[in-house]
Amino acid sequence: MKTIKYLSAGLSICACTCLVNNMPTKAETSSPAVTVTTGNWNRQSVMDVARKVADWQIKDYPDNQYAKSEPRGWVPGALYMGMYDWAELSNDNTYYDWLRKIFNRQSWQVANRMYHADDVCIAQTYIDFYNKEKNENMLKPTIARADWVVNNPSNGSMDLDYSKGSTIERWTWCDALFMAPGVYTRLYTLTGNRKYMHFADGEFRATYNYLYDKDEHLFYRDSRYFDQREANGKKVFWGRGNGWVIGGLAEILKTLPASDTEYRPFYLSLFKEMSERLAGLQGKDGYWHASLLDPDSYPSPETSATGFVVYGLAYGINQGYLPADQYLPIVKKGWEALVAAVEADGKLGWVQPVGADPKKVTREMTELYGPGAFLMAACEIYKLADK
Known part of the structure; x- marks a missing residue:
């Protein structure tokens, strides 16, 4: 990796206080019927529904407001990660070509804010592409940004305050644990340079120490929610927020060097702890709801939280981190719930x-x-299906 290390060295100088429960009507909260059936639990059916969802999203992408206004932002960035995984599984160049075309238009640049975790989410897929195609132009802007941040770390407060820009220079909201750490773990594995993991581990642990509730085994979204309560008196733990974290932990474990023994134990322990907690919070309908501790106030399905949790738990089973006899029924029910939310044309609702x-x-x-x-x-x- 001499070339990458050279690039790294050469480019490093570049440059709501209260919740309002919007109670939905009965018509708005009617869940799709979820029954665990063998029909959706085989590899061909998984491929078929994944292709349908991917193709619908590609067709709709040009009309999406975030695709038009922030193509390098975190909203499409999370899609790119899933689409890349799907391209690998399907071995269909159509999906690689679609991603490559978007990234070429962006000159493989990350978004503009130097420190903001959201603005490097896209780099996770850039690095994956580099690992596949070995085109250094895919990597240069990412290394430039990462080196600058690592060499000039922010000392901003961990208390999130959008009126103070310095408080979004750190990973002060739990979503950030999906957006940024996977960039640094990938660079650490790719280059062997420990500075990337040293930085990421320090930032992650700062967020963990501040936002992780050691009693509930869940993350607050950010410091503004410490004292807020749901209608039932429970603490506010956001479904997708914790989905971001469990998905981010899966990405960290997936992209750390397989031989790593310095960092992996902490992330694996947290992954198992959160997995156990999240497994117990699955709704009877198979979904994880917008509020993890007050699903009765938000009874409708929520497929982004459910998708990330199912991803994390399924990954854990596949790696042998989570016992299949305990977690496979939960994952099956979650997958059936996700499939039930896919419209006939492939739109995920x-x-x-x-x-x-x-x-x-x-x-x-x-x-x-x-x-x-x-x-x-x-x-x-797909790896679990037919089992």
Whole structure:
């Protein structure tokens, strides 16, 4: 990796206080019927529904507001990760070509904010592409950004305050644990340079120490929610927020060097702890809801949270981290729930819009990260199907 190390050295100088429960009507919260059947639990059916979801999203992508306004942002960034996984599983160049065309238009650049975790989410797929095609132009902007951040770490507060820009320079919201760490673990594995993992581990642990509730084994979305409570008096733990974390942990474990013994134990322990907690919070309908501890206030399905949790749990089973006899029934039910939310044309519904806490979700709602999570889950489910 001498070339990559040279690039790294050469480019390093470059440059709501209270929740409002919007109670949905009965019509808006009617869940798709979920019955665990063998019909959806075989590899061909997984391939078929994943292709349908991927193709619908590609067709709809040009009309998406975030695809048009922020093509390097985190919203499409999460889709790109799922689409890349699907391209690998399907071995269909159509999906690689679609991604490559988008990335070439962006000159393989990350988004503009130097420190912001959201603005490097896309780099995870850039690095995956580099590992496949060995084109250094795919990697140069990512290394430039990562080196600058690592060499000039922020000392901003961990208390999130959007009126103070310095508080979004750190990983002060739990979503960030999906957006950024996987960039640094990939660079660490690719280059062998420990500085990337040293930085990522320090930032992750700072977030963990501040936002992780050691009693509930869940992450607050950010510091603004420490004292807030749901209608039932429980703490506010956002479904997708914790989905981001379990999905991010899977990405960390997947992309760390297989031989690593320094960092892996902490992340694996946290992954197992959160997996056990999340498994117990699955709804009877198979979904993880917008509010993890007050699903009765948000009874509608929520497929982005469900997609990321199913992805994480299925990955854990496939790697032998989670016992199949305990977790496979949960994953099966979650997958059936996800499939039930796919319309005939491939649109994935019941996706909570961009936000930071539990909100009402309706069937027609979708967003790019929803299909991204679905495709990531599908690629792990494929390995489990027919078992």
